Amino acid sequence: MKKSISYKRIIFAVTITLFLLLGVTVVVSCKDSVEKQSKNLTNYNINLSFDDGTKLLTGSQTVDYVNPYEVCLNKLEFHLYPNAFRGDAKVRPVNSNNFTKAYDNGFSEGKIDVSSVKVNDEDRAVNVSGEDNNMLVVDLNFDLYPDDRVKVQIDYIVTLPNCNHRFGYGVNTYNFGNFYPVVSIYQNGGFRQDLYGANGDPFYSDMANYYVNITYDSDFTLASSGVQNSTNQNTTKNTTQITALGVRDFAFVLSKNFSVKSATAGNTTVYYYYYDDPSPDQSLKAGVDAINTFNKLFGEYPYSTYSVVKTNFVHGGMEYPNLVYISDSVEDYKDYINVIIHETAHQWWYNLVGSDACNNAWQDEGLTEFSTLMFYRENPDYNVDMQQNINASLSSYILFSEVYESVYGKFDSVMSKNVNDFSGEMLYVYNTYVKGELFFDALEDLLGEKLFLKGLKNYFNNCKFKIASTDDMISSFEMVSNRDLKGFFDSWLNGKVILQSYN
Numbered sequence: 290m291k292k293s294i295s296y297k298r299i300i301f302a303v304t305i306t307l308f309l310l311l312g313v314t315v316v317v318s319c320k321d322s323v324e325k326q327s328k329n330l331t332n333y334n335i336n337l338s339f340d341d342g343t344k345l346l347t348g349s350q351t352v353d354y355v356n357p358y359e360v361c362l363n364k365l366e367f368h369l370y371p372n373a374f375r376g377d378a379k380v381r382p383v384n385s386n387n388f389t390k391a392y393d394n395g396f397s398e399g400k401i402d403v404s405s406v407k408v409n410d411e412d413r414a415v416n417v418s419g420e421d422n423n424m425l426v427v428d429l430n431f432d433l434y435p436d437d438r439v440k441v442q443i444d445y446i447v448t449l450p451n452c453n454h455r456f457g458y459g460v461n462t463y464n465f466g467n468f469y470p471v472v473s474i475y476q477n478g479g480f481r482q483d484l485y486g487a488n489g490d491p492f493y494s495d496m497a498n499y500y501v502n503i504t505y506d507s508d509f510t511l512a513s514s515g516v517q518n519s520t521n522q523n524t525t526k527n528t529t530q531i532t533a534l535g536v537r538d539f540a541f542v543l544s545k546n547f548s549v550k551s552a553t554a555g556n557t558t559v560y561y562y563y564y565d566d567p568s569p570d571q572s573l574k575a576g577v578d579a580i581n582t583f584n585k586l587f588g589e590y591p592y593s594t595y596s597v598v599k600t601n602f603v604h605g606g607m608e609y610p611n612l613v614y615i616s617d618s619v620e621d622y623k624d625y626i627n628v629i630i631h632e633t634a635h636q637w638w639y640n641l642v643g644s645d646a647c648n649n650a651w652q653d654e655g656l657t658e659f660s661t662l663m664f665y666r667e668n669p670d671y672n673v674d675m676q677q678n679i680n681a682s683l684s685s686y687i688l689f690s691e692v693y694e695s696v697y698g699k700f701d702s703v704m705s706k707n708v709n710d711f712s713g714e715m716l717y718v719y720n721t722y723v724k725g726e727l728f729f730d731a732l733e734d735l736l737g738e739k740l741f742l743k744g745l746k747n748y749f750n751n752c753k754f755k756i757a758s759t760d761d762m763i764s765s766f767e768m769v770s771n772r773d774l775k776g777f778f779d780s781w782l783n784g785k786v787i788l789q790s791y792n
């Protein structure tokens with residue numbers, strides 16, 4: 290008996306030890322991957338204060354920038370995205386089709402006024418330039434060598450427009466997407482100065498760490514990227530301290546009408562911030578199911594938080610790291626769920642694996658659309674048939690191209706081009722989302738489901754926390770299939786493939 294008891298105790302102890310070890314290993318490896326990746330990144334320390342009366346956001350930000358390139362830099366350039374919402378902006382995020390939906394109280398101006406710039410504590414001139422006052426140029430006055438750091442301090446005041454957009458406020462939510470000066474990407478001898486137009490999500494940035502304090506009226510609820518470490522409350526104001534490590538951008542949303550629910554998916558707490566949702570548990574479940582499914586299909590989402598946020602927003606949804614907007618204008622609930630799944634897939638294909646969303650929007654949007662269908666294949670209880678959707682996309686694409694051709698003479702089916710070079714929103718949507726989805730379906734047909742998935746996992750592992758070029762994607766699939774796929778990619782991306790209906 291003694292022996293037996295002692296034997297059982299040993300088994301029990303070994304099991305518990307193994308269990309604990311395994312448990313600890315999982316948590317550590319997951320946390321590790323973000324913490325390890327965050328070590329040599331640029332740090333943004335941002336103090337923000339929002340005044341609801343004036344709709345002004347006062348910001349003081351210190352960027353501890355590390356030169357990630359193999360060349361010396363003698364200046365830095367920052368995108369000033371809020372300036373696209375100016376009254377005299379040449380290129381605007383809202384086109385005429387969406388004007389009344391975005392500005393339901395008439396046009397309202399948004400902008401960013403930079404009041405001071407310092408480099409390593411020395412004053413610099415405030416130099417706003419670019420084609421459309423869209424860039425802040427900061428001369429360093431010295432050469433910043435690869436891997437060296439410089440401290441750039443920028444003070445600014447942001448005017449939030451009354452606009453149902455990524456940046457702007459509506460009846461229920463105050464959306465702060467792309468609101469602060471963010472360092473641009475240096476490429477081919479210069480900093481990228483992409484304009485913020487109505488097509489696509491023309492944002493392109495490197496991974497960084499964010500340490501943000503936000504002060505706001507205490508009757509607001511705050512949803513944000515990263516982890517909200519603490520909130521100091523006094524009678525009228527809250528100040529929340531947030532850390533977001535290893536993310537491509539930082540966004541937040543304030544609302545006086547939010548209810549919040551949360552649940553767990555793997556090592557992540559999923560939050561759902563909402564108003565007017567008769568089935569919030571089901572909406573939250575879609576976020577949880579999406580994180581679980583994509584964890585299994587592509588590789589683990591390594592962050593501890595993910596927030597699905599209902600917003601006043603002119604389009605269906607918008608992705609930011611650790612946080613997505615889901616528009617309250619999506620009326621059909623099945624479509625609403627579809628937006629949650631689509632935006633969640635972007636955590637893999639946009640945030641973790643970055644790509645040039647200005648010139649190769651198909652790379653994240655097409656893959657995100659196809660990933661959404663992969664989600665339905667894995668989760669039959671959602672009652673969405675993958676093949677039926679592919680067939681519908683194909684028919685719709687062919688019909689659109691025929692109608693377009695009959696009106697304009699020629700239909701341009703090139704996928705790989707700048708978002709602002711698509712003549713019109715529909716042409717952009719069809720060639721990026723719809724043809725993008727069909728492209729990944731064709732690639733899966735060519736390689737078979739198993740190799741295709743292996744290729745996607747390979748793409749994720751090779752490129753996570755980085756920016757993936759089209760060549761990186763091609764080689765990720767070539768590596769697992771031992772095939773030359775350059776011609777296949779080229780025929781689709783450059784408009785040579787002729788699509789025919791199955792019927």
Ligand SMILES: [Zn+2]
Nearest residue numbers: 631635654657
């Ligand atoms: Zn998308």
